[in-house]
Each structure stands twice: as C-alpha cells, then as structure tokens.
Amino acid sequence: MDTKTDILKKARQYEDANRVLSSERPVFHAVPPVGWLNDPNGFCAYQEKVHLFYQYHPYSTEWGPMHWGHSCTEDMIRWEDCPAALAPDQAYDQEGCFSGSAIETEDGHVLVYTGVAEDPAGTGVVQNQCIAIGDGTNYQKIAENPVITGSMLPDGFSHADFRDPKIWKDDDCYYMVVGTHDGKENGQIVLFAGKDLTHWHYEGILAHNENVLGGMWECPDFFQLDGRHVLICSPRDIKSTSYEFHNGHNAIYFLGDYDKKENRFTKGRPYSLDYGLDFYAAQTTLLPDGRRVLIAWMQSWDTSLIPLEQKWRGMMTLPRELSIKNGRLIQTPARELEHYRKNRVVYHNEIIQGEKSLDGICGRFIDLTVEIQSGSFQEFTIDAAKDEKYATRFLIDKKKGMIEIDRTFSGVIRDIACIRRAELPWAGDSMKLRFIMDRNSIELFVNDGERVLSTVIYTPLSAQDICFSCDGSAAVHIEKYDIVL
Numbered sequence: 001m002d003t004k005t006d007i008l009k010k011a012r013q014y015e016d017a018n019r020v021l022s023s024e025r026p027v028f029h030a031v032p033p034v035g036w037l038n039d040p041n042g043f044c045a046y047q048e049k050v051h052l053f054y055q056y057h058p059y060s061t062e063w064g065p066m067h068w069g070h071s072c073t074e075d076m077i078r079w080e081d082c083p084a085a086l087a088p089d090q091a092y093d094q095e096g097c098f099s100g101s102a103i104e105t106e107d108g109h110v111l112v113y114t115g116v117a118e119d120p121a122g123t124g125v126v127q128n129q130c131i132a133i134g135d136g137t138n139y140q141k142i143a144e145n146p147v148i149t150g151s152m153l154p155d156g157f158s159h160a161d162f163r164d165p166k167i168w169k170d171d172d173c174y175y176m177v178v179g180t181h182d183g184k185e186n187g188q189i190v191l192f193a194g195k196d197l198t199h200w201h202y203e204g205i206l207a208h209n210e211n212v213l214g215g216m217w218e219c220p221d222f223f224q225l226d227g228r229h230v231l232i233c234s235p236r237d238i239k240s241t242s243y244e245f246h247n248g249h250n251a252i253y254f255l256g257d258y259d260k261k262e263n264r265f266t267k268g269r270p271y272s273l274d275y276g277l278d279f280y281a282a283q284t285t286l287l288p289d290g291r292r293v294l295i296a297w298m299q300s301w302d303t304s305l306i307p308l309e310q311k312w313r314g315m316m317t318l319p320r321e322l323s324i325k326n327g328r329l330i331q332t333p334a335r336e337l338e339h340y341r342k343n344r345v346v347y348h349n350e351i352i353q354g355e356k357s358l359d360g361i362c363g364r365f366i367d368l369t370v371e372i373q374s375g376s377f378q379e380f381t382i383d384a385a386k387d388e389k390y391a392t393r394f395l396i397d398k399k400k401g402m403i404e405i406d407r408t409f410s411g412v413i414r415d416i417a418c419i420r421r422a423e424l425p426w427a428g429d430s431m432k433l434r435f436i437m438d439r440n441s442i443e444l445f446v447n448d449g450e451r452v453l454s455t456v457i458y459t460p461l462s463a464q465d466i467c468f469s470c471d472g473s474a475a476v477h478i479e480k481y482d483i484v485l
Ligand code: FRU
Pocket: 038, 039, 055, 066, 098, 099, 114, 163, 164, 218, 219, 280, 281
C-alpha cells in the first residue's frame, strides 16, 4: 500500500474513532471533529454546498504537522464533518500543508495550499504553492507540484515565509495573492497570474508594509465589493499605537481602488476587521447568490486556551456578509441564522437605572439585540454568561467613546489577555448591540455591523444570566431569540 495515502488514511481513521460528541461542541460554529484547528482554508461553494477546510492537527489539541480538515454546510449554520482532505505526505509538503484557498473549476474542486518542506539546498525550510483537485471529498495532489516556488520571486524576498495563497478567476485568467516579506520582515502581498492552474507568473507587489504594521503579513485576500477593492491580511507582531490595533496578531483590511492593467492598488488607511479578543486569518468567498461572506479563526496564536479536559481546540466565527458603508467594511451575521430563531422575548422602552435583569432575557445559545437610547449616563454595562461566579462584561463608556470587553470571569485559568478596549464613538441618539452567543463564544455586532467584537469564553453552561447596569438612566429596546437547530 502506498505510504503517502496511509498518512491521510490514518488521520481519517483517527478522527472517526475519536470524534467529539456534538453535545460537547458549539452548536452553530464550525469546529474540528477532534484536535487542533487554526485558519479557515478553501472557503468556497462547490456543488450546492459551502465547503470549509481548515488548518488541522487531529492527534492533539496542540498545533502539529498541518493537515487540512474539512466541513461543509448547506446554510452556513449547520456544519457537517467531512473526512480530512489533505495530509503532509509528499516531499514538497512533508513539513505541513499550510493555509490556502479553493475554487470550483470544470475539472473539479481545486485546492491551492502552501507546501512546507526542507530546502534540498540546505537553506532551511521553504514554502511553495501547490494544488490538489477533487470531488468534494477526496483530493489528488497534482504531478506538477509545486506550481509556484520562491525562485519566481524577485531577489531578496523571503522563501521561508511565502504562504497562504488566495485564488480567484477573472476574464479567463487565474490570479493568486500570496503573503511574504521583503527579507527585512516588512510584510507584503504579491500577485501571480496564470492562464491555467500550472503555469503561473509573478505580476508584482500588490501591497507592502513600510515597517508600520507588524512583520510578515499572513493570509491575504483580495476582492471587489460594492465598486471598491478590499485587501485583507493578518499581520504578525504589531506593536499597538492606539486602540485600533492590539499587540501581536491582528487581522486588518484596506479599502482601495485597483488598476488592473498597472497592477496598482491605491489603498486607504488600515482598519481592524474585528475588535474582540479572538479573531485571526480571515478569508472570504463569493457565494453563487452574489454575497461576499467572511469567516475567520475565532482565536489567535497567543490567546488559544481551552479547559484541560477538552478534546477539540479552535473554532470559526459565524460567516459574515460583507458590504461597504461610509468608507468602512460592514459585517453582518449570515442571514440564514434567522431561520433558527425561536422563543422571541421583547421589551420596549425599558428603563435601566442601576442594575437590572429581565424575565426571559438569558441563555447561552441566543441572538440578543439591545438598542440603547440616548439617556443621561456615562457607563452602560451588559454582563453575559453570568451567575454568582462568572460573567463576561461589555462596558460602553459613552463619554470616552469606548467599549471594553472583560472575560476575566469566564473560566480562563491561564494569564492570557482577558480585557480589550476599542474606540466606539457614540454617534446619533442610540447604539444597537447584537450579541450572538453559542456555547463558547460571544460575537457582538455594533450598529448593524459597523464594528464587530468576537470573544471566546469557557464559562460553564450553567452561567446563563444576563444583567444590565447603568450609572444614570437609559431607555432600551431588547429583543431576544433562542437559537435552536
Ligand atoms: C496563520 C498561519 C499561516 C500558516 C498557518 C500554519 O495563522 O501562520 O500563515 O499558513 O497559520 O498553520
């Protein structure tokens, strides 16, 4: 028997034998069947389903030799485990099948990934771009791999950090953006073009980091949206200078305009994609119905922590529909979530003065909207996943124009970041806060998606309460649904 396929077979057998019960996983967020998950990969509609692959190490809850795990969904809410798709089983990817993307073609479902291998010339590890083609379940790595190598880059560019291809097709030509750096740790995104999937040429640099936003730029994505172009990437090692970016791993975007002929992307200032504690390596796809949808790893390298007994680690955000408004990216939860809303509870014009809980406003699998009307107050707080021991706090400071998340009391047992602050200007008369809570996460969409804050919690499920508090007086509208699948 072929030992190369044995590595993938072993992974598939392992996940079958060790699959974590669905009652121990989030209900509507994608997670691995067992083991470690990081970046979303190959997020792509193929034959009536949306497929999602991910960086995967089935054998432990630690990062290890990278496989591609696989899930799929018909509505972006109910996720189904599929067998692992790729394993590090070739000379050109034996150190790992790193992140990448997918596209539907006439020849099948094409996965594009980074093969990591020892350089035969002895320079250390090199990263090259590779292709596998399949039918939605089984994928064959092609004989021409790797199809893009570091030798195609200009002199000086890193070959060791050259990864995370995102592919698309336009006017009969394939394009691919890839992250790398210029040899001096200035992250940059390079563009390749190919008439077919095996013959690529280097087109140039799409965006370059002038030593401002961290070092290497990982997981790029580049697409058209509402008449503009959007570049997304995930810089490592940012030193924050304001509340816009935090220290460490960030996921950012630039809006701009792209001159395809000249390959020139004129971009505006960078913004964070998400202001919560857990968000990295975002990737988008264009759905057949025209929606551009984003998904990300709802965790990050320095904050990835789980209860000791948990057998899976790492989850995805909800898929989010993207649009542009007032020069900013707007993100709203995939509308399919609304099909699963049950047990509506509504309060109109409820006055919050001091602390207050409201009958029926509680739960851990919920879609909760709180619209705070202008009142006379400085601070408004919402404690979620609360009981006498636990609470995750969202504090709106109207005067400072700031929001603070505090998950200190959410079951964390190591000294990872638990507090994050972000600017949140109080514009107009009210602020709308939509909280989507699943077993282990809270995603907060502010003002219909102008800002999003995603945070993982490991609070025991018995902590169900929600408590409001205001240092003055505020009128609120509240609407809550349980999410039931
Ligand atoms: C981002 C990343 C990618 C890489 C992958 C490895 O989180 O570092 O750049 O391909 O993870 O698992």
